[in-house]
Amino acid sequence: MDFSALYxxxxxxxxxxxxxxLFKLTKQKGLISMxxxxxxxxxxxxxxxxxxxSKWDKxxxxxxxxxGTTKGFPPLLEEIGTLMEKNKKISMDxxxxxxxxxxQQALSIISxxxxxxxxxxxxxxxxxxxxxxxxxxxxxxxxxxEMDEEGLIPEKLESMIKRIKxxxxxxxxxxxxxxxxxxxxxTLSPRRRRALKEISDKYNIPIVEDxxxxxxxxxxxxxxxxxxxxxxxxxxxxxxxxxxxxxxxxMRVGWIVAQEDFIAKAELQKQSFDACxxxxxxxxxxxxxxxxxxxxxxxxxxxxxxxxxxxxxEALQEYMPEGVRWTKPKGGLFVWVTMxxxxxxxxxxxxxxxxxxxxxxxxxFLPEDYPNRFIRLTYGDLxxxxxxxxxxxxxKALNKLLRV
Amino acid sequence: MDFSALYxxxxxxxxxxxxxxLFKLTKQKGLISMxxxxxxxxxxxxxxxxxxxSKWDKxxxxxxxxxGTTKGFPPLLEEIGTLMEKNKKISMDxxxxxxxxxxQQALSIISxxxxxxxxxxxxxxxxxxxxxxxxxxxxxxxxxxEMDEEGLIPEKLESMIKRIKxxxxxxxxxxxxxxxxxxxxxTLSPRRRRALKEISDKYNIPIVEDxxxxxxxxxxxxxxxxxxxxxxxxxxxxxxxxxxxxxxxxMRVGWIVAQEDFIAKAELQKQSFDACxxxxxxxxxxxxxxxxxxxxxxxxxxxxxxxxxxxxxEALQEYMPEGVRWTKPKGGLFVWVTMxxxxxxxxxxxxxxxxxxxxxxxxxFLPEDYPNRFIRLTYGDLxxxxxxxxxxxxxKALNKLLRV
Numbered sequence: 182m183d184f185s186a187l188y189x190x191x192x193x194x195x196x197x198x199x200x201x202x203l204f205k206l207t208k209q210k211g212l213i214s215m216x217x218x219x220x221x222x223x224x225x226x227x228x229x230x231x232x233x234x235s236k237w238d239k240x241x242x243x244x245x246x247x248x249g250t251t252k253g254f255p256p257l258l259e260e261i262g263t264l265m266e267k268n269k270k271i272s273m274d275x276x277x278x279x280x281x282x283x284x285q286q287a288l289s290i291i292s293x294x295x296x297x298x299x300x301x302x303x304x305x306x307x308x309x310x311x312x313x314x315x316x317x318x319x320x321x322x323x324x325x326x327e328m329d330e331e332g333l334i335p336e337k338l339e340s341m342i343k344r345i346k347x348x349x350x351x352x353x354x355x356x357x358x359x360x361x362x363x364x365x366x367x368t369l370s371p372r373r374r375r376a377l378k379e380i381s382d383k384y385n386i387p388i389v390e391d392x393x394x395x396x397x398x399x400x401x402x403x404x405x406x407x408x409x410x411x412x413x414x415x416x417x418x419x420x421x422x423x424x425x426x427x428x429x430x431x432m433r434v435g436w437i438v439a440q441e442d443f444i445a446k447a448e449l450q451k452q453s454f455d456a457c458x459x460x461x462x463x464x465x466x467x468x469x470x471x472x473x474x475x476x477x478x479x480x481x482x483x484x485x486x487x488x489x490x491x492x493x494x495e496a497l498q499e500y501m502p503e504g505v506r507w508t509k510p511k512g513g514l515f516v517w518v519t520m521x522x523x524x525x526x527x528x529x530x531x532x533x534x535x536x537x538x539x540x541x542x543x544x545x546f547l548p549e550d551y552p553n554r555f556i557r558l559t560y561g562d563l564x565x566x567x568x569x570x571x572x573x574x575x576x577k578a579l580n581k582l583l584r585v
Numbered sequence: 586m587d588f589s590a591l592y593x594x595x596x597x598x599x600x601x602x603x604x605x606x607l608f609k610l611t612k613q614k615g616l617i618s619m620x621x622x623x624x625x626x627x628x629x630x631x632x633x634x635x636x637x638x639s640k641w642d643k644x645x646x647x648x649x650x651x652x653g654t655t656k657g658f659p660p661l662l663e664e665i666g667t668l669m670e671k672n673k674k675i676s677m678d679x680x681x682x683x684x685x686x687x688x689q690q691a692l693s694i695i696s697x698x699x700x701x702x703x704x705x706x707x708x709x710x711x712x713x714x715x716x717x718x719x720x721x722x723x724x725x726x727x728x729x730x731e732m733d734e735e736g737l738i739p740e741k742l743e744s745m746i747k748r749i750k751x752x753x754x755x756x757x758x759x760x761x762x763x764x765x766x767x768x769x770x771x772t773l774s775p776r777r778r779r780a781l782k783e784i785s786d787k788y789n790i791p792i793v794e795d796x797x798x799x800x801x802x803x804x805x806x807x808x809x810x811x812x813x814x815x816x817x818x819x820x821x822x823x824x825x826x827x828x829x830x831x832x833x834x835x836m837r838v839g840w841i842v843a844q845e846d847f848i849a850k851a852e853l854q855k856q857s858f859d860a861c862x863x864x865x866x867x868x869x870x871x872x873x874x875x876x877x878x879x880x881x882x883x884x885x886x887x888x889x890x891x892x893x894x895x896x897x898x899e900a901l902q903e904y905m906p907e908g909v910r911w912t913k914p915k916g917g918l919f920v921w922v923t924m925x926x927x928x929x930x931x932x933x934x935x936x937x938x939x940x941x942x943x944x945x946x947x948x949x950f951l952p953e954d955y956p957n958r959f960i961r962l963t964y965g966d967l968x969x970x971x972x973x974x975x976x977x978x979x980x981k982a983l984n985k986l987l988r989v
Contacts, residue, residue, distance in 0.1 A: 182791060182820040184847045187757065189723075192698040195853040219652055227646035234638060242631035246833035248623055282686055282837075285860040293722075294596040315857040318697075319593075353591065387586060416586045429650035431864030433686075443588045449599040453719040456689040459863045460835030 191318060207539040213571035215540045218363060218514055219562040220426050221485055226469075226478055230429075233468040245464040251452045252444075253280030253436070254463040260470040261422070261436055268403065269395075270411040271420065277444035279451065282458045284393055284423040284435040288315040290450050291354075291389055291419060291437070296321045300353040301345055305333050307517065307546035307555065309363045309391065312356055321353070325548040330508075332369030333357060335376035342384050354387045354419075355380075360395040360406045361513025364546045364557035368511055374409045381417045393423040393435075396479045398512035399487030406512070416440035424466050426514075427479050432462035486514065489560040489568055496569045500576035502583060514561040517543070520554045524582055529556065532578035538571045595722055611943040617975035619944045622767060622918055623966040624830050625889055630873075630882055634833075637872040649868040655856045656848075657684030657840070658867040664874040665826070665840055672807065673799075674815040675824065681848035683855065686862045688797055688827040688839040692719040694854050695758075695793055695823060695841070700725045704757040705749055709737050711921065711950035711959065713767045713795065716760055725757070729952040734912075736773030737761060739780035746788050758791045758823075759784075764799040764810045765917025768950045768961035772915055778813045785821045792817075797827040797839075800883045802916035803891030810916070820844035828870050830918075831883050836866035890918065893964040893972055900973045904980035906987060918965040921947070924958045928986055933960065936982035942975045 207214050237245065244254070252258065258278050265271040265278075281287040288311060296302070298320040304313065306325035316323050324345065326338045338355070345352050357377065359369035369377070381388045390409050398406050410420040416439070423435040437447060451457075469475060493516055497507050504521030520526055526542035533539065543555025558575075560568045611618050641649065648658070656662065662682050669675040669682075685691040692715060700706070702724040708717065710729035720727050728749065730742045742759070749756050761781065763773035773781070785792045794813050802810050814824035820843070827839040841851060855861075873879060897920055901911050908925030924930055930946035937943065947959025962979075964972050 182789070182844060184791075184844065184850070187699055187791065188850065189697065189699055189701050192850055192854065195850065197853060217652065222647045222651055225647060225650040227641075227643075227650060230650070231638065234635060237631075239631075243626045243629060244835075246629040246631055246634070246835040247626055248621065248829075248834045282859045282863070286858060289858050293593065295591055295593055297593050311857065311860065318854070318857050385586070387588075387591065425652075429865070430652045431648075431650040433859060433861070433863040440586060440588065446588070446592065446596055446599065449601060450596065450722070453715065453722050454690060454693050454858065455686040455837060456715065457837070459686070459837040459866050461833070461869075462863050462865060465865075 366510030
């Protein structure tokens, strides 16, 4: 059958992502992949999960294997509510929670619930590829605002909003990853968080705050990374949390915290997306939280990622030629590297593949037509010595290109 | 924040479903719920799953907890391919598979990939609420074609297609649940399957074939329920399978079998929906298939559901007053009951709640504005004596109304 004549406008605009296409080149043996943003495989808490499951009685096993309500497994909703209030200082007053099949589903739900064709979403430059892809798939326009080492620049954000409004267009929401942004690793400063919230209030534009990495800081303390949602008294902020980096990505459990009426709408949308998030994953996530396992796991992972990140930063310092710049993350999984003049990320990628090392070129994380001078490196799932070796290989490829 | 001013057109059209609203009334103690289409809780194969997980080594545990590819866990794709060829007689030549987070996600993906605003989807009358909700959420028009005891009536389908085309509108696809339709329990006869396929070929309209219950027959043999996809040589048929009724709904694993280029498009769409279906569920589903557990489980469940269905049909025969009609399913989980003259499903529902028994009124399964004279009863998750007692209570409520 000729389906090409049958695809929707939305489907016609779907393109295979750069990451996907490049991924095929990274399958060769001995290649060091700094491409996928995966957490450390060696320390996924399988033993804890096995122990959790071994304790299930008939009732709990049935809950884990039967259908559940769209909103989420009620005891898990309870536990997350407590976590939000205690750890994230989010007041749940007038707010509610929806469990999602990973944060990616949360992004898709929010997109479908808020976006009409040609409405604008403002994102950080750079921003998460999965978010940008979701916004585009609902035919929105994605507009970027630049960051510096303190994160999104509020003055630039405000003038961007004014300009778009002057053109008679609608800014539907602002999307931010305030803690250890994927892909840049940059963190929004507390001062900037307040400024961003004020702009949201002033222009009546909601903030979608995506926070999958907030617990994975390796500098400072938890209070330094409290979400914007913790200072939100008007309900402007739609907060996204995830178990992918503090338990397991393969379980696909995330959540949205937002004003009650918004959650009710999001829940209706989720119903036709997948009826409910896998109960098996939800019941495990519940027992993991209720059993107090998360705290210890997160503390362990902070030390592991600190060591890995330091290894990467040291190797960049040691091996990279002049003219290359990179971010210094205080947490998370990513470092964002700016190319020296005259070098394109694409040519570095191809040369790096020859050297058996891979990463993602920056264009995937930028709004369409924004000039790309960047690559994203990840260290989450590599041992320290492979991180050093990977950076050395990229530097070698870069030096080769610079000499040409 | 006032979100009501911010919702997309799609979100504004989302309404809380009848099932959801009525569900709140069914929480009282001692109530027999024949509402939710849940499989038998008492026989969910938790022991098998526990045994499967206990055997996982480091590699497999990591696969189950880490991110996976959007398309699905490769060994599971392999197993499903074999299952499709062996059990369902589907030729995989030129066809491909995408794992989905339950069949509900498959419906949402297909809707987003194929439907533009106001395009028409033709469904059976009645049809699955989750499918209808998905089509509406993409602003499609849902048009129904009547069934008789052999299923969808081909002549009515063809004249409907002609009429819609004459009006200059587009029929994007035909949605059918050929085996033990939810909610009616009716099965499309082999003759009608061929007729439906011929109409699809003639008018170049794809068939979306939803088959979650096909293995749960309790009359006849597997060959009687082979999917339309098994006679599809042109790739017109998009086939949906699911583990929800042959393993566990709480694991949320379904799949699409369709022409390769369609699967490639669907995979791109799935990527922004939830990145990947939970690997934990996928690895379990793989081991369940590869370990040969499904055959025995399905055989056991056929006997259990046969007994339950018979109990319901006998009780209907014994207790229902004259003028009530119902379907006689050969498999699956549902019986569809037509009200006698002068009784509305809504008043019977309210009276039944007083008698402590619940079901779903038929309107949820009908296109908008189609007159409803039906209720759906399920027996999947009730013991035989509760099935009898539930039907007795509904009959009592009905007799009360008839006497007024």
